[in-house]
Amino acid sequence: MGPFAVTQLLTLISLTVALDNGLLKIPPMGWMAWERFRCDVDCQDDPENCISEGLFRDMADRLAEDGWRELGYEYIIIDDCWMSRLRDEQEKLQPEPSRFPGGIAKLARYIHDRGLKLGIYADMGTHTCMGFPGTTLDKIEIDAQTFASWGVDYLKFDGCYSNPVEQMQGYPLMSKALNATGRPIVYSCSWPAYLGGLPPNVNYSLLGDICHLWRNYYDIQDSWDSVQGIIEWFSDNQDDLQPAAGPGRWNDPDMLIIGNFGLSVDQARSQMALWAIMAAPLIMSNDLRNLANSARAILQNKMIIAINQDPMGIQGRRLLQEKSQIEVYWRPLSHSASALVFLSRRTDMPYLYHTSLAKLNYDAGSYEAYEVFTSSTVTGLNATTVFTVSINPSGVVMWYLIPQQKPRQSDTLYDQHKKASQFMFHKAKPGHSTL
Ligand code: GLA
Numbered sequence: 024m025g026p027f028a029v030t031q032l033l034t035l036i037s038l039t040v041a042l043d044n045g046l047l048k049i050p051p052m053g054w055m056a057w058e059r060f061r062c063d064v065d066c067q068d069d070p071e072n073c074i075s076e077g078l079f080r081d082m083a084d085r086l087a088e089d090g091w092r093e094l095g096y097e098y099i100i101i102d103d104c105w106m107s108r109l110r111d112e113q114e115k116l117q118p119e120p121s122r123f124p125g126g127i128a129k130l131a132r133y134i135h136d137r138g139l140k141l142g143i144y145a146d147m148g149t150h151t152c153m154g155f156p157g158t159t160l161d162k163i164e165i166d167a168q169t170f171a172s173w174g175v176d177y178l179k180f181d182g183c184y185s186n187p188v189e190q191m192q193g194y195p196l197m198s199k200a201l202n203a204t205g206r207p208i209v210y211s212c213s214w215p216a217y218l219g220g221l222p223p224n225v226n227y228s229l230l231g232d233i234c235h236l237w238r239n240y241y242d243i244q245d246s247w248d249s250v251q252g253i254i255e256w257f258s259d260n261q262d263d264l265q266p267a268a269g270p271g272r273w274n275d276p277d278m279l280i281i282g283n284f285g286l287s288v289d290q291a292r293s294q295m296a297l298w299a300i301m302a303a304p305l306i307m308s309n310d311l312r313n314l315a316n317s318a319r320a321i322l323q324n325k326m327i328i329a330i331n332q333d334p335m336g337i338q339g340r341r342l343l344q345e346k347s348q349i350e351v352y353w354r355p356l357s358h359s360a361s362a363l364v365f366l367s368r369r370t371d372m373p374y375l376y377h378t379s380l381a382k383l384n385y386d387a388g389s390y391e392a393y394e395v396f397t398s399s400t401v402t403g404l405n406a407t408t409v410f411t412v413s414i415n416p417s418g419v420v421m422w423y424l425i426p427q428q429k430p431r432q433s434d435t436l437y438d439q440h441k442k443a444s445q446f447m448f449h450k451a452k453p454g455h456s457t458l
Pocket residue numbers: 057102103151152153181213242
C-alpha cells in the first residue's frame with residue numbers, strides 16, 4: 024500500500040470513528056412537543072399547555088411514572104418556540120426567561136434525575152420556522168457547545184430560512200461540532216425534507232454518515248389524511264428510502280399522533296403498525312396527562328414496540344397494493360421472524376382478505392402467527408395454507424410470524440423462537456430487543 028492509500032485509509036477510519044458515536048442502534052422512542060402543543064407561548068391564558076419548563080416537567084413525570092420509560096420511551100424533546108428573541112451578550116442562545124425561569128440546564132437535570140434524556144430544537148438558517156433566532160454557519164460551534172454544556176442529549180436541527188448551499192455546509196458542520204463537544208448527542212436532521220426527500224437532491228449515504236435520523240417529508244398533522252399521505256409517500260419511494268435505514272441511521276416519518284383528536288382507534292393502530300414496519304422513531308406528540316386508555320394500550324403494546332426496536336434494524340416494505348384497497352407490508356426481524364401488516368384503505372366495512380404466506384413470498388414450511396393487537400395465536404399455518412383476515416376500514420391486522428421447524432429438528436431454531444416469543448409475552452422487561 025502506497026502512502027497515498029494509507030493516508031486515504033486513515034482519513035476514512037478517522038472519519039468513521041469521529042462520526043459514529045454509537046447512538047441509536049435502534050430507533051429512538053420518546054415524546055416531542057410540536058404536533059400537540061405547537062408554538063403556544065401564551066402562558067397567561069393557557070398555563071397548562073404553553074411551551075414552558077412546566078410542560079416538559081409534567082411530561083417527564085408522566086414518562087417516568089406511567090410505565091413509558093420502562094418500555095423504552097426515554098427522550099423528552101423540546102421543539103420550536105423555547106428561545107428568547109435575542110441571543111445573550113456572548114452570542115449564546117437562551118431560553119425565554121418568563122417561560123423557562125430555571126434555564127435549560129436545570130430542566131435537563133430534572134429529566135436526567137428521572138432516568139430520561141433531553142432533546143432540544145434549533146434551526147440551520149437565519150430564523151427558526153416560527154421566527155426565533157436561527158443557527159447561521161458562524162453560530163454552529165457556539166450552539167453545539169451551549170447545548171452540550173446544558174446536558175442536552177438530542178438535537179433536532181431544522182432547516183427553515185436557509186438555502187441548499189448553506190444546508191450542504193451547515194448540516195455536516197453541526198455533526199462535527201456536536202462530536203467535538205465530547206458529549207454523545209443524537210443528531211436529527213431535517214435537511215432532506217427541505218430538498219424534496221429523494222435522490223439525486225438528497226444523498227442518503229452522506230446523511231447516514233452524519234445524522235442518526237432525518238425527516239424526509241412534510242410535517243404530520245392531526246388527521247388520518249395526513250398519516251395516510253405519509254405512509255403512501257414512504258411506500259411509493261421505498262426503493263430509495265428503505266436501504267438508507269439501519270442501526271444508527273433512521274428515516275423519520277414524523278411524530279406519533281395517537282391519543283390526540285384526529286384518529287379513530289383503528290387508525291391509531293394503523294399508525295403504530297406502519298411506524299413499526301418502517302423502523303420509525305416512536306416519538307409521541309400527545310398530552311400524556313390526558314390519554315384515553317385505548318391510545319395508551321396501543322402505544323404501550325410490548326410486541327409492537329419489540330418489532331419496532333428489532334436489533335437487525337431492517338426497515339420493512341410495502342409488498343402489495345390490491346385492487347380491493349388492501350395493502351400488505353412486511354418487515355424481516357431477528358431469529359428468522361417477521362412482521363406482516365394488512366392495511367385496509369377502504370371506507371365501507373370490515374373486509375375479508377384471503378391470502379397465503381406463499382403468496383407473500385414466504386418459504387415453504389410451517390409458521391406460527393401472533394396477532395399483535397389481540398394477542399391471539401394462529402398455529403398450524405403452512406406457507407400454502409389459505410387464510411382469511413378481517414380488516415376494518417382504515418385499520419390493520421398485524422402479525423408477528425415465527426417459522427416452525429419440523430419436529431426432528433425441534434431442539435434447534437424452533438425452541439429458540441418459542442423461547443424468544445415467550446420471553447416477549449410473559450417476561451417482557453423494560454427495554455428492547457426481546458424478539
Ligand atoms: C418545521 C418542522 C416541524 C416543527 C416546526 C417548528 O415545520 O418540520 O417538525 O419543528 O418546524 O416550527
